[in-house]
Amino acid sequence: MTSHHSSPVNSGTNLDPWFGHYAARAAGLSASEVRALFAVASRPEVVSLAGGMPFVSALPSELIRQSFERVMTESGPQALQYGSGQGTPELREQILEIMALEGIRGSVDDVVVTTGSQQGLDLVTKLFINPGDVVLAEAPSYVGAIGVFRSYQAEISQITMDEFGLIPAALCERITALKSVGKTIKFLYTIPNFHNPAGVTLTWERRLEILEICRSESILVLEDNPYGLLYFDGPPPQAMRSVETEGVVYLGSFSKTLAPGFRIGWALAPHAIREKLILANESAILSPSSFSQFVVSEYLRSSDWKAQINTFRGVYRERRDAMLAALDENLPDLRWTVPSGGFYVWVTLPEQIDSKSMLPRAVKELVAYTPGTAFFAHGEGRQSMRLSFCYPTTDAIRLGIRRLSSVINGERELLNTFALTGSFASIRGNDKVTTPPPNVN
Amino acid sequence: MTSHHSSPVNSGTNLDPWFGHYAARAAGLSASEVRALFAVASRPEVVSLAGGMPFVSALPSELIRQSFERVMTESGPQALQYGSGQGTPELREQILEIMALEGIRGSVDDVVVTTGSQQGLDLVTKLFINPGDVVLAEAPSYVGAIGVFRSYQAEISQITMDEFGLIPAALCERITALKSVGKTIKFLYTIPNFHNPAGVTLTWERRLEILEICRSESILVLEDNPYGLLYFDGPPPQAMRSVETEGVVYLGSFSKTLAPGFRIGWALAPHAIREKLILANESAILSPSSFSQFVVSEYLRSSDWKAQINTFRGVYRERRDAMLAALDENLPDLRWTVPSGGFYVWVTLPEQIDSKSMLPRAVKELVAYTPGTAFFAHGEGRQSMRLSFCYPTTDAIRLGIRRLSSVINGERELLNTFALTGSFASIRGNDKVTTPPPNVN
Numbered sequence: 072m073t074s075h076h077s078s079p080v081n082s083g084t085n086l087d088p089w090f091g092h093y094a095a096r097a098a099g100l101s102a103s104e105v106r107a108l109f110a111v112a113s114r115p116e117v118v119s120l121a122g123g124m125p126f127v128s129a130l131p132s133e134l135i136r137q138s139f140e141r142v143m144t145e146s147g148p149q150a151l152q153y154g155s156g157q158g159t160p161e162l163r164e165q166i167l168e169i170m171a172l173e174g175i176r177g178s179v180d181d182v183v184v185t186t187g188s189q190q191g192l193d194l195v196t197k198l199f200i201n202p203g204d205v206v207l208a209e210a211p212s213y214v215g216a217i218g219v220f221r222s223y224q225a226e227i228s229q230i231t232m233d234e235f236g237l238i239p240a241a242l243c244e245r246i247t248a249l250k251s252v253g254k255t256i257k258f259l260y261t262i263p264n265f266h267n268p269a270g271v272t273l274t275w276e277r278r279l280e281i282l283e284i285c286r287s288e289s290i291l292v293l294e295d296n297p298y299g300l301l302y303f304d305g306p307p308p309q310a311m312r313s314v315e316t317e318g319v320v321y322l323g324s325f326s327k328t329l330a331p332g333f334r335i336g337w338a339l340a341p342h343a344i345r346e347k348l349i350l351a352n353e354s355a356i357l358s359p360s361s362f363s364q365f366v367v368s369e370y371l372r373s374s375d376w377k378a379q380i381n382t383f384r385g386v387y388r389e390r391r392d393a394m395l396a397a398l399d400e401n402l403p404d405l406r407w408t409v410p411s412g413g414f415y416v417w418v419t420l421p422e423q424i425d426s427k428s429m430l431p432r433a434v435k436e437l438v439a440y441t442p443g444t445a446f447f448a449h450g451e452g453r454q455s456m457r458l459s460f461c462y463p464t465t466d467a468i469r470l471g472i473r474r475l476s477s478v479i480n481g482e483r484e485l486l487n488t489f490a491l492t493g494s495f496a497s498i499r500g501n502d503k504v505t506t507p508p509p510n511v512n
Numbered sequence: 513m514t515s516h517h518s519s520p521v522n523s524g525t526n527l528d529p530w531f532g533h534y535a536a537r538a539a540g541l542s543a544s545e546v547r548a549l550f551a552v553a554s555r556p557e558v559v560s561l562a563g564g565m566p567f568v569s570a571l572p573s574e575l576i577r578q579s580f581e582r583v584m585t586e587s588g589p590q591a592l593q594y595g596s597g598q599g600t601p602e603l604r605e606q607i608l609e610i611m612a613l614e615g616i617r618g619s620v621d622d623v624v625v626t627t628g629s630q631q632g633l634d635l636v637t638k639l640f641i642n643p644g645d646v647v648l649a650e651a652p653s654y655v656g657a658i659g660v661f662r663s664y665q666a667e668i669s670q671i672t673m674d675e676f677g678l679i680p681a682a683l684c685e686r687i688t689a690l691k692s693v694g695k696t697i698k699f700l701y702t703i704p705n706f707h708n709p710a711g712v713t714l715t716w717e718r719r720l721e722i723l724e725i726c727r728s729e730s731i732l733v734l735e736d737n738p739y740g741l742l743y744f745d746g747p748p749p750q751a752m753r754s755v756e757t758e759g760v761v762y763l764g765s766f767s768k769t770l771a772p773g774f775r776i777g778w779a780l781a782p783h784a785i786r787e788k789l790i791l792a793n794e795s796a797i798l799s800p801s802s803f804s805q806f807v808v809s810e811y812l813r814s815s816d817w818k819a820q821i822n823t824f825r826g827v828y829r830e831r832r833d834a835m836l837a838a839l840d841e842n843l844p845d846l847r848w849t850v851p852s853g854g855f856y857v858w859v860t861l862p863e864q865i866d867s868k869s870m871l872p873r874a875v876k877e878l879v880a881y882t883p884g885t886a887f888f889a890h891g892e893g894r895q896s897m898r899l900s901f902c903y904p905t906t907d908a909i910r911l912g913i914r915r916l917s918s919v920i921n922g923e924r925e926l927l928n929t930f931a932l933t934g935s936f937a938s939i940r941g942n943d944k945v946t947t948p949p950p951n952v953n
Contacts, residue, residue: 087784088758089732092698094642094664100791127592132584135592139580143573151568151576151771186627186775189798197663201535215798222638222795223535257533291530317529330592332802334627343528350541354663355634356627357656360801361773 095202099221112439118471120394120458121439123267123414127330129386130379135330138369150365156353158184158337159361162368166337170323173299174309177316177339183348184359188297188324188336192219192260194351195293195320195338199257200225205249207259209237211417211446211455213267213295216260220448226254227448234408236273237261239280246288258291258320264307265298265413268446268457272411275308282315297324297336300380302412303388317341325367327414328380333363387414393465394458397472402479407458414461417443419454424482426456432481438474536643540662553880559912561835561899562880564708564855568771570827571820576771579810591806597794599625599778600802603809607778611764614740615750618757618780624789625800629738629765629777633660633701635792636734636761636779640698641666646690648700650678652858652887652896654708654736657701661889667695668889675849677714678702680721687729699732699761705748706739706854709887709898713852716749723756738765738777741821743853744829758782766808768855769821774804828855834906835899838913843920848899855902858884860895865923867897873922879915 112119142150157163163182170177185191192215200206202224208216210229220227228249231241242259249256259281263273273281285292294311312321324336340348352359370376394416398407406419420426426442433439441459443452458475460468553560583591598604604623611618626632633656641647643665649657651670661668669690672682683700690697700722704714714722726733735752753762765777781789793800811817835857839848847860861867868883882900884893899916901909 087782089782089785092640092730092732093788094638094640094645096642097639097788097792100639100788100795102787102791124594128589130592132588132592135588136581136584139584140577143577143580147573147576148569149773151571151573151773153565153767153772186797186801190796193796197535198538198541199533199535201537204535215795218795222792289533291533326594330803331594331798332590332592332806334797334799334801334803341528341530344530346543347534347538347541350543351538351663354541354656354659355631355796356775357630357772358775360627360775360804362771362775362804362807363801365773366803 096222096224099224100218109439112434117434117437117439118463118467118474119439120460120463120468120471120475121441122462123459124462125327125331125414126383126386126462127332129383130330134370134374134379135366138366138373141373142365142369146365150362152361154358154361154364156358157349158182158359159364159368162335162364162371163337165368165371166323166339169300170310170312170321170339173296173306174313175321175339176313181339181342181345183338183340183345183352184364185336185338185352186356186359187326187331187334188295188322188338189215189219190352190355191322191336191338191348192216192293192295194348194355195258195344196220196223196225197351198344198347199291201255203255205254205256207242207245207256207290209261209266209269211268211443211452212260213262214441214445216295217446217448220260225257229448232266232269232271234271236263236266236271236277237281239277239284242281242284246284246290256288256290258293259285260293260295261311262295262298263311264296265301265410265415267298267413268415268441268443269417270408270410270413270415271417272307278308278311279314282311282318286315286318292319293322294319295322297322297327298413300328301384301387301414303384303391304411307412312339320344328383329367329370329376333360333367335359335363335367384412387412387461390460390463390465390468391416393468394460394472397469401472401476405479414459416458416460418456418458420456420479421483421486422454423486424479425453427453429478429482433475433478436474436478438471438478440475537663537665540665541659550880553875558875558878558880559904559908559915560880561901561904561909561912561916562882563903564900565903566768566772566855567824567827567903568773570824571771575811575815575820576807579807579814582814583806583810587806591803593802595799595802595805597799598790599623599800600805600809603776603805603812604778606809606812607764607780610741611751611753611762611780614737614747615754616762616780617754622780622783622786624779624781624786624793625805626777626779626793627797627800628767628772628775629736629763629779630656630660631793631796632763632777632779632789633657633734633736635789635796636699637661637664637666638792639785639788640732642696644696646695646697648683648686648697648731649889650702650707650710652709652884652893653701654703655882655886657736658887658889661701666698670888670890670892673707673710673712675712677704677707677712677718678722680718680725683722683725687725687731697729697731699734700726701734701736702752703736703739704752705737706742706851706856708739708854709856709882709884710858711849711851711854711856712858713748719749719752720755723752723759727756727759733760734763735760736763738763738768739854741769742825742828742855744825744832745852748853753780761785769824770808770811770817774801774808776800776804776808825853828853828902831901831904831906831909832857834909835901835913838910842913842917846920855900857899857901859897859899861897861920862924862927863895864927865920866894868894870919870923874916874919877915877919879912879919881916
């Protein structure tokens with residue numbers, strides 16, 4: 072599909088005159104199969120439990136206005152100008168204060184401001200991955216990370232989790248197996264807190280075990296922590312970066328604790344890697360937006376941002392509680408994870424119900440979710456779904472779960488009917504065994 | 513240096529424990545050799561003719577404040593939220609209006625908003641370049657583009673220009689030569705208007721010739737046009753994209769006509785390429801900043817942006833005139849290009865004066881410029897320098913050129929002294945013949 076030696080002549084089979092010209096890595100860029108459906112799901116009458124959009128309306132717009140006004144008064148020309156590829160020194164200092172809440176001590180020199188932490192993921196992957204190199208990740212893992220790894224032709228190897236997060240023994244086994252066939256493992260990508268999509272949190276003991284394994288195997292750890300401050304029942308264990316400086320690149324973000332529209336995230340990296348990240352950042356975008364950085368900086372300087380995060384915690388805690396209660400009430404025989412923070416619940420469906428093929432029917436019944444397949448690189452996850460409680464109101468969540476329950480029960484009836492005739496498997500077109508998802512219920 | 517199979521053990525020669533782990537492409541990321549010097553050159557007492565920073569102070573901050581205020585009143589939550597990977601429909605419509613000024617008709621569906629046009633460059637290169645593929649570019653070319661091409665391991669082949677821009681016959685010859693040794697040429701990167709750094713503009717006849725050559729050779733044209741609307745003596749020829757839809761990816765930017773701090777640029781691409789650009793954009797950053805896009809959109813909707821661009825033209829025209837007059841007065845025997853728009857003059861030094869090794873002395877005399885070597889992939893350009901007239905005031909420009917003249921004359925004296933003793937060459941350490949730069953004077 073991406074041979075780069077053929078000439079770009081239209082054949083009858085492809086209308087793109089540049090068909091033969093793309094780089095090999097372009098084959099890794101593919102649209103989500105459920106993208107078209109999500110366009111439908113964004114209609115107002117649909118309750119979407121699919122997206123990961125934070126509830127920015129809980130942020131008083133007055134705080135942003137005041138910050139902006141002060142920025143334009145005090146430093147308009149700088150805010151409108153190009154900046155440093157590393158980000159402004161003031162914002163990097165403030166980022167250190169935020170990370171200190173999770174036990175991290177670092178130098179302002181080792182922070183690189185990025186265009187959302189997504190760009191941090193992209194830059195680290197660009198720096199480390201040759202085609203065919205292995206990235207280890209949790210099973211399931213963040214869909215946007217899988218996309219980035221693919222776009223640099225990484226081989227993605229996903230490792231089993233349970234309710235305490237990634238399983239160290241499974242990590243060891245996988246490393247041994249990959250090394251025995253000559254694979255080069257570059258890094259472990261992990262979301263230790265309030266995992267997206269699994270909703271679980273890696274225990275402190277496991278953090279230490281995993282760091283030790285990666286240290287002894289010379290595998291870099293990419294610790295992605297967008298949700299860590301959004302805890303509902305007390306803070307999660309401290310960041311892995313808090314006890315390991317040289318072996319961890321830490322990614323943080325303002326997208327969930329402030330607002331994603333600014334597109335401001337950051338990486339905290341060991342000295343040498345940080346130097347290369349800055350160069351990669353400059354190559355990609357010259358410099359992160361001064362405009363966004365100045366406004367975020369002023370907001371952090373002049374607002375009680377910790378109180379604001381506490382407000383967010385309250386909003387999301389209430390929504391999580393509503394979702395868990397609604398699941399208990401409407402779908403008591405299903406299994407799901409119980410997140411102690413973040414945005415997501417991971418639900419395991421009855422055997423043979425396929426979350427992906429059920430989605431059109433769900434959208435028809437005015438409820439949307441993300442099928443588990445989105446979070447696996449190789450097609451697993453059909454028996455699971457991610458439900459987000461971050462954006463809809465508690466009433467909408469209750470309504471959405473009721474609708475979902477009716478869709479799932481409809482599927483079960485269909486399943487039972489066809490089970491009697493023995494023709495279910497051929498109709499579903501899905502006899503794949505799904506990777507066991509993490510389960511707490 | 514980037515073998516990815518060696519283990520990350522500290523050797524005595526490298527302190528980076530991840531030394532052996534980087535991807536092969538990371539070797540293409542290198543800091544500018546003059547970066548340290550530019551840190552010194554940013555001291556206020558130095559007249560910098562080095563940077564390409566637009567003079568954002570000519571933009572009434574009131575216009576931005578009003579736009580922001582309306583955005584927060586009318587669409588605060590959307591401006592703070594994630595957006596589409598392609599950019600907002602409203603901004604893409606407005607971008608079409610802007611491009612219409614340069615003769616371009618396109619569909620709003622084929623516009624992709626990027627984090628500055630630098631990111632457009634990065635994404636197109638990521639999509640097309642396998643290691644070893646050839647990118648054709650002008651000699652000299654934009655330093656940031658050379659950096660991107662290197663970061664994806666492209667082979668960069670730079671082609672001679674004269675005062676009318678890229679020379680079509682030289683392009684043909686180069687293509688033939690590259691093909692004869694089996695090279696795969698992916699695209700031609702060109703800045704047709706007010707070239708950075710050469711200051712020249714590609715004639716209309718040559719635009720047509722070059723498009724014809726690239727069409728017949730199946731080479732994509734990447735038309736980079738950040739300066740097109742900043743003309744001083746009447747508009748430049750229409751965009752290459754105005755007469756060629758399928759063979760051109762056009763890159764535009766608000767960085768020079770509004771402000772770079774927003775980091776908003778765009779690509780207009782043939783349908784199939786555009787689809788892949790959106791996926792690459794989502795992979796890299798999820799979505800361009802909603803916050804920036806909404807403010808830029810509102811500015812375009814409610815302000816007389818054409819009048820504002822006209823104001824910028826006046827400011828930069830006056831500065832160009834000051835620079836050309838000062839060159840005439842102080843360095844009459846040098847050669848330089850006469851830009852009819854944009855930010856830059858390209859100056860050719862007397863033979864054997866090396867712009868790169870002269871720079872520390874210039875900074876000591878409180879004037880900075882960019883040595884020509886920055887704009888070549890393979891070390892050429894020592895006999896040239898880029899002077900920017902965009903940021904300093906006319907007084908500062910006159911002062912800067914006087915200082916520069918004294919530095920150059922000092923070099924000449926030194927040169928004459930050593931020429932008498934016959935030892936010049938060994939002292940300069942530079943006997944390289946520079947590529948003939950474009951010259952009009």
